[in-house]
Amino acid sequence: MSVARQEPCIVGVGQSEFTRWGGIQDRSQFQITAEAICAALRDAGLSASDVDGFASFSNDANEGPLMQVALGVPVIRWSSMVWGGGGGGSIAALAQACAAVEAGHANVVVVYRGLCQGQGRRFGRFSTGRTQGNFVNPFGLFAPPQMLALLVRRFMHLYPITEEHLSEVVLNARANANRNPRAVMYARTLSREQYFQARWIAEPLRLYDCCLETDGACAVVVTTRERANDLSAQAVDILAVAHGSGPDWGTGPLGSHNMPDDDYASTNSKRFTRDLFARAGVSPREIDVAQIYDHFSGLTLMALEDYGFCGRGESGDFISRGRIRWPDGELPLNTSGGQLSEAYVHGMNLLIEGVRQLRGESTSQVPNARTCLVTGGLGVSPTSGTILGRRQ
Amino acid sequence: MSFFPDEMPRPEPDRDDQGFWEACAQRRLCFQACGACGALRHPPRPICYRCHSVETKWVEAPSPAVVYTFCVVHHPNHPAVASRVPYVVGVVEFPSLPGVRLVTNITDIAHSAVRIGMPVSIWWDDIGGGMFVPRFRPAAPSDA
Numbered sequence: 001m002s003v004a005r006q007e008p009c010i011v012g013v014g015q016s017e018f019t020r021w022g023g024i025q026d027r028s029q030f031q032i033t034a035e036a037i038c039a040a041l042r043d044a045g046l047s048a049s050d051v052d053g054f055a056s057f058s059n060d061a062n063e064g065p066l067m068q069v070a071l072g073v074p075v076i077r078w079s080s081m082v083w084g085g086g087g088g089g090s091i092a093a094l095a096q097a098c099a100a101v102e103a104g105h106a107n108v109v110v111v112y113r114g115l116c117q118g119q120g121r122r123f124g125r126f127s128t129g130r131t132q133g134n135f136v137n138p139f140g141l142f143a144p145p146q147m148l149a150l151l152v153r154r155f156m157h158l159y160p161i162t163e164e165h166l167s168e169v170v171l172n173a174r175a176n177a178n179r180n181p182r183a184v185m186y187a188r189t190l191s192r193e194q195y196f197q198a199r200w201i202a203e204p205l206r207l208y209d210c211c212l213e214t215d216g217a218c219a220v221v222v223t224t225r226e227r228a229n230d231l232s233a234q235a236v237d238i239l240a241v242a243h244g245s246g247p248d249w250g251t252g253p254l255g256s257h258n259m260p261d262d263d264y265a266s267t268n269s270k271r272f273t274r275d276l277f278a279r280a281g282v283s284p285r286e287i288d289v290a291q292i293y294d295h296f297s298g299l300t301l302m303a304l305e306d307y308g309f310c311g312r313g314e315s316g317d318f319i320s321r322g323r324i325r326w327p328d329g330e331l332p333l334n335t336s337g338g339q340l341s342e343a344y345v346h347g348m349n350l351l352i353e354g355v356r357q358l359r360g361e362s363t364s365q366v367p368n369a370r371t372c373l374v375t376g377g378l379g380v381s382p383t384s385g386t387i388l389g390r391r392q
Numbered sequence: 393m394s395f396f397p398d399e400m401p402r403p404e405p406d407r408d409d410q411g412f413w414e415a416c417a418q419r420r421l422c423f424q425a426c427g428a429c430g431a432l433r434h435p436p437r438p439i440c441y442r443c444h445s446v447e448t449k450w451v452e453a454p455s456p457a458v459v460y461t462f463c464v465v466h467h468p469n470h471p472a473v474a475s476r477v478p479y480v481v482g483v484v485e486f487p488s489l490p491g492v493r494l495v496t497n498i499t500d501i502a503h504s505a506v507r508i509g510m511p512v513s514i515w516w517d518d519i520g521g522g523m524f525v526p527r528f529r530p531a532a533p534s535d536a
């Protein structure tokens with residue numbers, strides 16, 4: 001069927017090394033981003049002259065028009081940036097690439113993000129120019145850990161979610177990172193006692209509930225199934241992709257917190273998750289492995305609910321008894337170590353890990369994984385998610 | 393002495409929110425409402441989400457407010473608060489003003505005693521230069 005041949009897939013992934021923030025000093029952020037794109041193209045068996053589109057998000061400073069010049073890409077037919085800060089747009093940028101290749105605007109679109117917090121600003125610090133800054137800065141609400149702690153507090157007030165549940169998200173991520181040599185926290189174990197003894201950042205979030213601040217870059221190459229069939233690289237199908245937002249989230253957690261009451265303690269994803277699964281033709285029970293954005297442990301729990309793995313307020317119970325643990329859990333979660341323990345590249349490293357799982361290349365490989373959910377950033381606007389699959 | 397040191401970032405009113413801060417300078421907490429249909433909204437913005445009128449009016453908030461959620465900030469991510477941590481950032485709402493909440497501070501209480509749902513009363517923090525910032529403390533029994 002000719003329609004199916006236009007269906008989008010990922011044919012290449014590439015990344016720089018990941019380090020703690022400030023760890024990459026010998027090369028610019030732009031350079032490591034360009035290198036990640038070249039690595040992804042090599043992985044796909046493509047060259048810069050095959051590329052005809054770029055998509056990114058979160059005001060990525062490594063602009064596509066400059067990347068075209070740097071890499072010698074002769075013609076660009078697709079160039080897009082998703083609105084919104086943080087990682088909410090990571091999978092939305094993937095959605096742009098899918099739209100481009102499905103509709104025939106372009107044939108090979110690279111989705112990428114480069115983020116050296118040692119060269120730009122640290123996201124855990126005060127910054128000027130924040131949207132609605134007048135309504136947060138004079139009150140000492142300066143940065144995402146504090147802003148999202150407000151959601152987690154209400155979540156724990158409304159539902160039986162405990163510190164033990166937060167710790168399970170964190171300890172699971174670290175255990176996975178300890179098997180992943182790429183992870184910044186590969187060589188550093190974390191015990192339950194260390195988790196609880198760590199200092200508060202913004203109660204109810206402790207130090208290890210908050211993602212890393214790192215340097216790194218990631219890229220994935222999206223093309224059609226038809227083109228992928230001509231390449232030697234193992235293609236991963238994008239079964240469905242979605243992004244969006246409910247009302248009032250644009251000035252929400254990172255602003256003045258006026259989201260709807262019935263939506264407040266959530267990830268701002270539930271309006272598209274049902275459609276996402278329907279379009280992919282799978283149910284949450286049929287997901288073999290998941291990479292769920294983990295900037296803050298409590299939001300990862302909320303996402304399990306918003307994506308339909310369990311009911312409202314049931315995520316704490318859901319993750320108990322080893323359900324998210326590799327290798328025996330029903331839903332191994334964040335198998336690279338995620339952003340709590342691998343690296344914080346605004347979710348792009350989660351997308352790469354999703355591809356590794358379906359290619360059988362993860363360091364915490366789920367045997368014969370055929371479906372993987374990957375989400376973008378949570379609790380911002382827009383948010384986004386995709387279901388990757390291995391069809392053959 | 394204001395609640396935070398003088399180096400604390402101050403409100404920098406712009407075209408859209410200057411009405412809010414002009415009221416604060418008079419120690420009045422006013423939320424923006426549509427001048428045509430009356431829909432309340434916060435933060436201030438130049439058009440009504442319901443009827444698209446650009447007419448605005450200001451509605452004074454009653455006291456007490458109620459704590460909707462809060463966090464206790466321990467890690468100072470701005471130099472101005474290094475001597476102030478831990479402090480409580482709260483989100484408060486007003487039962488008679490549906491749809492608007494305010495980010496503020498909950499003061500004059502042990503941070504371990506703050507609870508969601510507790511009534512809190514406004515106090516005006518003089519941050520100098522003729523500007524006052526609204527913060528909240530536990531409501532006296534007579535207020536609640």
Ligand SMILES: [Zn+2]
Nearest residue numbers: 426429440443
């Ligand atoms: Zn109106």
